[in-house]
Amino acid sequence: ELKVEQNPLFLSMQEGKNYTIYCNYSTTSDRLYWYRQDPGKSLESLFVLLSNGAVKQEGRLMASLDTKARLSTLHITAAVHDLSATYFCAVDLNYGGSQGNLIFGKGTKLSVKP
Amino acid sequence: DVKVTQSSRYLVKRTGEKVFLECVQDMDHENMFWYRQDPGLGLRLIYFSYDVKMKEKGDIPEGYSVSREKKERFSLILESASTNQTSMYLCASSAFGFVTDTQYFGPGTRLTVL
Numbered sequence: 001e002l003k004v005e006q007n008p009l010f011l012s013m014q015e016g017k018n019y020t021i022y023c024n025y026s027t028t029s030d031r032l033y034w035y036r037q038d039p040g041k042s043l044e045s046l047f048v049l050l051s052n053g054a055v056k057q058e059g060r061l062m063a064s065l066d067t068k069a070r071l072s073t074l075h076i077t078a079a080v081h082d083l084s085a086t087y088f089c090a091v092d093l094n095y096g097g098s099q100g101n102l103i104f105g106k107g108t109k110l111s112v113k114p
Numbered sequence: 115d116v117k118v119t120q121s122s123r124y125l126v127k128r129t130g131e132k133v134f135l136e137c138v139q140d141m142d143h144e145n146m147f148w149y150r151q152d153p154g155l156g157l158r159l160i161y162f163s164y165d166v167k168m169k170e171k172g173d174i175p176e177g178y179s180v181s182r183e184k185k186e187r188f189s190l191i192l193e194s195a196s197t198n199q200t201s202m203y204l205c206a207s208s209a210f211g212f213v214t215d216t217q218y219f220g221p222g223t224r225l226t227v228l
Binding site for chain 1 (some may be wrong): 155156215219
């Protein structure tokens with residue numbers, strides 16, 4: 001059974017600090033996704049990582065993928081309050097070459113305090 | 115702009131009622147998905163569909179059925195609602211093919227079963 005584990009599940013940060021969220025998964029996959037969810041809202045796509053060594057950056061967020069270690073990281077640089085949200089990683093089971101079933105981690109609830 | 119819409123943001127039903135949740139996407143996507151989201155459990159896949167009239171069970175299909183008569187519309191049906199189906203329901207869609215696209219989510223329907 002594929003498992004996707006995120007840690008930490010809760011993260012309280014001070015503004016200006018750096019931190020990393022980890023996403024481990026238990027089976028071979030070369031497609032990993034990061035999403036953001038604001039309270040009461042739906043999920044918004046942040047990054048799509050498609051190969052080993054892939055790195056994507058958007059503003060203060062940078063995501064990377066190590067398929068050999070089955071690990072993705074989401075690094076937050078100089079956090080600001082606007083980054084407060086829940087972040088999910090998801091792994092593609094890659095049925096038949098199409099993007100099909102994603103398995104989600106439980107999410108990391110990030111709170112950035114002044 | 116990509117768009118996935120769901121028929122209701124909030125819904126209150128009684129135990130034993132038949133409940134229909136509708137999802138429509140305007141991106142001509144082949145794949146459509148229904149998830150439920152519960153605190154501490156993350157997103158769990160109920161059903162997905164990769165073509166009209168096709169459906170596949172996800173991780174938690176019991177108590178649910180789906181219908182996809184048209185490409186843009188994917189319906190989730192609770193045949194006889196129960197209190198343990200109180201949850202947030204999220205619909206998503208994605209493109210089919212080897213060029214991976216992310217999943218696009220609707221705003222969600224918060225269902226309460228009394």
